[in-house]
Amino acid sequence: MAQPISKIIKINENVSFEVKIAGQGEPVVFLHNLGGLKWNQFLDELSNHYQVYAPHLPGTGASTGLETIRDLWDLILCYYDLFDELGLESAHVIGHSLGGMIAAELAATDQSRVKQLVAIAPAGLFREDHPIPDMFAMLPEELNRLVVLDQDSPAAQMMRYVPEDLDERTEMMIERIQNQVAAAKFLWPIPDKGLKSRIHRIKAQTLLVWGKQDGLIPVVYGEEFHRRIAHSELKIIESASHLVDVEQTEEVISLIRDFLKTSDIAFTL
Amino acid sequence: MKFIAFHFMPYRELPSDFEEKYPSVWVTPPKTLFDPERGHRMYHDYLDELEYAIDLGFDGVGVNEHHSNAYGMMPSPNLMASILSRKIRKSDKTSLLILGNSLASYNPPVRVAEEMAMLDVLSGGKLIAGFPVGTSMDQNYAYGINPAELRERYYEAHDLIMKAWKSDDVFMWNGKYNQLRYVNPWPRTAQRPHPPVWIPGGGSVETYDFCIENQYSFSFLSYFGHKYANKVLGPFWERNDELGGDRNPYKTGICQFIFVSETDERAQIEYEEHIRYFFSKCMHTDRRFAEAPGYRTVKSLRAGLRSQFDGTKKRPGDMLKDGTMTWQDLIDEGFIIAGSPATVRDRLRDVLQTLRAGNVVCLLHAGSMPHWLTLKNMQLFAEEVMPYVKDIHSEWDHSQYWPKGFSEEKVQEAVTQP
Numbered sequence: 001m002a003q004p005i006s007k008i009i010k011i012n013e014n015v016s017f018e019v020k021i022a023g024q025g026e027p028v029v030f031l032h033n034l035g036g037l038k039w040n041q042f043l044d045e046l047s048n049h050y051q052v053y054a055p056h057l058p059g060t061g062a063s064t065g066l067e068t069i070r071d072l073w074d075l076i077l078c079y080y081d082l083f084d085e086l087g088l089e090s091a092h093v094i095g096h097s098l099g100g101m102i103a104a105e106l107a108a109t110d111q112s113r114v115k116q117l118v119a120i121a122p123a124g125l126f127r128e129d130h131p132i133p134d135m136f137a138m139l140p141e142e143l144n145r146l147v148v149l150d151q152d153s154p155a156a157q158m159m160r161y162v163p164e165d166l167d168e169r170t171e172m173m174i175e176r177i178q179n180q181v182a183a184a185k186f187l188w189p190i191p192d193k194g195l196k197s198r199i200h201r202i203k204a205q206t207l208l209v210w211g212k213q214d215g216l217i218p219v220v221y222g223e224e225f226h227r228r229i230a231h232s233e234l235k236i237i238e239s240a241s242h243l244v245d246v247e248q249t250e251e252v253i254s255l256i257r258d259f260l261k262t263s264d265i266a267f268t269l
Numbered sequence: 270m271k272f273i274a275f276h277f278m279p280y281r282e283l284p285s286d287f288e289e290k291y292p293s294v295w296v297t298p299p300k301t302l303f304d305p306e307r308g309h310r311m312y313h314d315y316l317d318e319l320e321y322a323i324d325l326g327f328d329g330v331g332v333n334e335h336h337s338n339a340y341g342m343m344p345s346p347n348l349m350a351s352i353l354s355r356k357i358r359k360s361d362k363t364s365l366l367i368l369g370n371s372l373a374s375y376n377p378p379v380r381v382a383e384e385m386a387m388l389d390v391l392s393g394g395k396l397i398a399g400f401p402v403g404t405s406m407d408q409n410y411a412y413g414i415n416p417a418e419l420r421e422r423y424y425e426a427h428d429l430i431m432k433a434w435k436s437d438d439v440f441m442w443n444g445k446y447n448q449l450r451y452v453n454p455w456p457r458t459a460q461r462p463h464p465p466v467w468i469p470g471g472g473s474v475e476t477y478d479f480c481i482e483n484q485y486s487f488s489f490l491s492y493f494g495h496k497y498a499n500k501v502l503g504p505f506w507e508r509n510d511e512l513g514g515d516r517n518p519y520k521t522g523i524c525q526f527i528f529v530s531e532t533d534e535r536a537q538i539e540y541e542e543h544i545r546y547f548f549s550k551c552m553h554t555d556r557r558f559a560e561a562p563g564y565r566t567v568k569s570l571r572a573g574l575r576s577q578f579d580g581t582k583k584r585p586g587d588m589l590k591d592g593t594m595t596w597q598d599l600i601d602e603g604f605i606i607a608g609s610p611a612t613v614r615d616r617l618r619d620v621l622q623t624l625r626a627g628n629v630v631c632l633l634h635a636g637s638m639p640h641w642l643t644l645k646n647m648q649l650f651a652e653e654v655m656p657y658v659k660d661i662h663s664e665w666d667h668s669q670y671w672p673k674g675f676s677e678e679k680v681q682e683a684v685t686q687p
Binding site for chain 1 (some may be wrong): 409410413415416417418421445555556557558561562563567570571574575
C-alpha cells in the first residue's frame with residue numbers, strides 16, 4: 001500500500017487540517033465518516049487514479065480547532081478555506097456517511113467548488129418513517145453489525161481489533177472517542193441539520209452509492225437523495241452494508257472512475 | 270459537621286422483574302409503569318419526610334434534578350424546593366439545598382437566577398445553590414444537548430447567572446449560546462452577593478480548580494459511599510494544597526446511605542430489601558447511555574479508561590448486580606453505614622475524620638423504603654447519632670459555604686377598624 005504524505009494546513013488562527021495526500025492525476029477530495037480517516041485499500045486504490053486529498057475532520061487526527069467551529073455553517077466555510085490553501089478552485093468531492101453529508105453541503109452552498117459529487121451512503125436527511133438508529137447509543141459490536149454485512153470479512157475483523165497492550169488500547173479508545181466527539185458535534189442528537197432545505201441547490205452531477213443491505217442509513221435514503229438532487233444517479237451495490245467502500249472496494253472504485261469520466265453532456269436536464 | 274437530609278424521590282413500586290424485563294431505569298423506563306395515584310402518594314410521603322427533617326433539626330434538606338428517571342422523579346427540583354421553603358422559613362436550623370439545577374438545560378439560564386432568587390427570598394435567605402453539569406443521561410440523551418457544547422454551555426450559564434446575581438445594573442450578555450439585551454432578574458437574592466454555591470462533581474481536575482478558585486463547595490455525589498468518595502476527595506485536597514487553598518472541611522461534601530435501627534441485626538432486617546431494591550433496580554442503567562462522546566474531557570477520559578482496563582477489580586455497580594454482595598460487604602465497602610446508633614456513630618466519626626468532609630448528604634431513604642421506616646430512620650439518626658458527631662470539624666468556620674438566613678420580620682396583626 002502506498003504511504004500518503006501527511007500535511008498540516010493552517011486555514012485560520014484557530015483551525016488546522018491534517019490532510020493525507022497521495023497519487024497523481026485529477027484532484028479528488030475525500031471526506032471520511034464518523035469512524036475517522038483511515039488510509040485503507042479504498043483510498044489506496046483511489047490514489048492509483050487520482051490525486052487524493054483526504055482531510056481529517058477538525059478534532060480528529062492532527063486536525064485542530066473543533067471547539068472554535070460553532071456549527072455546520074462554520075465547518076463548511078473551513079473546507080472552502082482548505083480548498084483555497086490546497087489551490088483547488090474546484091474539485092471532485094467524495095464523501096462517505098458524515099463525509100457525504102459535508103460533501104453535499106459543500107456542493108449546495110457554493111456551487112462552483114464541487115465539480116462532481118460522489119456521496120457514498122451520506123447522512124444529512126432524516127425520515128421519521130425510517131429513522132436512522134442512534135449511533136451514539138450503541139455498543140461497538142452493535143454498530144459493527146449494522147455497518148458491515150459480512151462479519152467474517154477483513155473490514156469487520158478490523159473493527160473488532162483491540163490491542164493487548166493497555167496503553168495502546170487506551171490510546172485507541174481515545175482516538176475512537178475523539179472521532180465520535182467530532183462527528184457528534186454535527187450529528188447530535190438526530191443527524192438532520194437542515195440539508196433538506198439546501199439540497200435542491202446541488203447542481204453538480206452526483207453519483208449516489210449505496211450498499212443494498214445498509215443497516216445504518218437504509219437504501220430508502222438513497223432514493224430520497226436521488227429524488228432531491230437534480231443531476232444524480234443512484235447505484236446500489238449488492239452484498240454490502242454501510243461501509244460499502246471497504247466492503248466492495250473494487251466495484252465502488254470502478255463506479256467512481258466511470259462517473260468521473262462523464263462530462264456535463266452526458267446529463268440532460 | 271453539617272448533615273443534610275436528601276431525597277431522590279424514587280418510584281417505590283417498580284415491578285419485581287424490572288431489571289430483567291426493561292433495559293434501563295433511566296432515559297427509557299416505560300412511562301406505563303408510572304401510576305399517577307401511587308406517584309401522588311409517593312411525592313407527598315417524600316415531602317412529609319423532608320418536612321419532618323426540618324422538625325428534627327437537620328442542617329439542610331436537599332433535592333436534585335433528573336430527567337426520564339424512575340429513581341429520581343424530580344425533573345424540576347425547584348418545584349419541590351418551593352414547597353419546602355414555606356416551612357424552612359420558620360426554622361432557625363435548616364437550610365434549603367438544591368443540588369441542583371443543571372445549568373446548560375435552562376434557556377435562558379437567567380431562569381435559574383430568577384427561580385433560585387425566588388427560593389432564597391421565600392426561604393428567608395437559606396438557599397444553597399447547586400450547579401451540576403448534569404449526567405450524560407439527563408443532559409445529552411434525555412435533553413438532547415450536544416455533548417460537544419455541554420460544558421461550554423454550562424460555564425457560560427454559570428458566568429451569566431453569577432453576574433446576574435452580583436450586578437446591581439441591567440446588563441447585556443453577548444455570549445456564544447445566549448444573547449440577551451436586558452439581563453435584570455427580579456427578585457434579587459436575599460443573600461448578598463449571592464447564595465453559597467455547591468458543585469456536585471465527579472473526579473475531574475477542571476472541576477476541582479473551578480471550586481477552589483471560586484470558593485464553591487465541592488460535593489462528590491456517588492451512591493457508593495465513603496470509601497469510593499475517599500478516592501476522589503484525596504486528589505481534591507492535593508489539588509487544593511497545590512493551589513494554596515485553606516483546608517476548610519466545609520469545602521467538600523460526600524453522599525452516604527445511612528440506616529439506623531435499635532440494633533445491628535434489626536437494621537439488616539428492616540432495611541436490606543429496600544437497599545437491594547435501590548442497587549438492583551434504581552442502578553439498572555443501560556450502558557449504551559453511560560456517556561455520550563464528548564461528555565468527558567480527553568484528560569478525564571484518559572485517566573478513567575486506564576483504570577477501567579487495569580486489573581480485574583470489579584466496579585461497585587457490577588458487584589451489586591451479580592448479587593454476590595452480602596449485607597456485611599455493603600457495610601465493609603462503605604456503600605452503607607448501618608446498624609445501631611452506637612455502630613453508626615462510631616463508623617461515621619471514623620469516616621468523617623479520615624475524609625475531611627464537612628458536609629454529609631445523608632441518604633436516609635433508599636429505593637422501596639416505606640414512609641414509616643424512613644421517618645424512623647430519620648428520627649433515630651437525628652436524635653441518636655447526629656448530636657454525637659456534630660462536633661467534628663467544628664473548629665472550622667462554615668460561613669462561606671452555608672447560608673446565614675434572616676429571621677422573619679414580625680407580622681403586622683390585622684387591625685379592626687373602629
